[in-house]
Amino acid sequence: MARQDLLLGTAVHDTAQRAAEMLAVLLADGPGQRERLVEVLVAHGEPETTEISDAGLADLQAAARELHGVFAATSTAEAAERINRLLARHAHPPRLTTHHGEAGWHLHVDSDDDAPWGEWFITSSCLALAILLTERRVPPAGLCASSSCGRPFVNTGRGTPRRYCSPTCATRERVAAHRAARPHGPPAPPP
Secondary structure, eight states: OOOOOOOSTHHHHHHHHHHHHHHHHHHSOSTTHHHHHHHHHHHTTOOTTOOOOHHHHHHHHHHHHHHHHHHHOOSHHHHHHHHHHHHHHHOOOOEEEOTTTTSOOEEEOSSSTTOOHHHHHHHHHHHHHHHHHHHHSSOSEEEOOOTTOOOEEEOOOSSSOOOSSSHHHHHHHHHHHHHHHSOOSSOOOOO
16 A cells, blocks of 8 residues: 655645545445545545455444544544544554655554555544644544534634534534524514
8 A cells, every 4th residue: 555645744734634535435334435435545645546345444434433533522632632542552653664665755653554444544644633733732623513514624724623614514504593593484564
């Protein structure tokens, strides 16, 4: 498995974004999940020939269930605690790799270049999310607060943590709240 995600500058955000996109696919069970997952991986630099076996998919699904807790954390301290717990359980000593010359030098905390999919997913995701948390001092990720969504997202701002995955969800919720606050029934006739 050639990994081309350098954990420097925007690459940290890209790795965290890949985690959010993979998590969204892995938490949405259904037909075509494997194909959608490969599309996400290819979009983030994996080779077009990437294959995920049944065991690899099950491993990724189990890792997604664990990683979901980091995205669900409501405070920086809670996110840090969950990241630390996952790193303690799954990470190995940091190592630099080029995947036998297939990529530039980059950092990994999984066991080796051919680590199981779930181990790679959870360790690379937690490493990127940990770096974002330390740089921004806010939860590095979240789950969309829209009752009709719940999609994972990466918190990219330095201010108040985001509540919604997109402007579309935020607008939909604002409009719904506005409509719910209006009195029901026809407007009163003028006096």
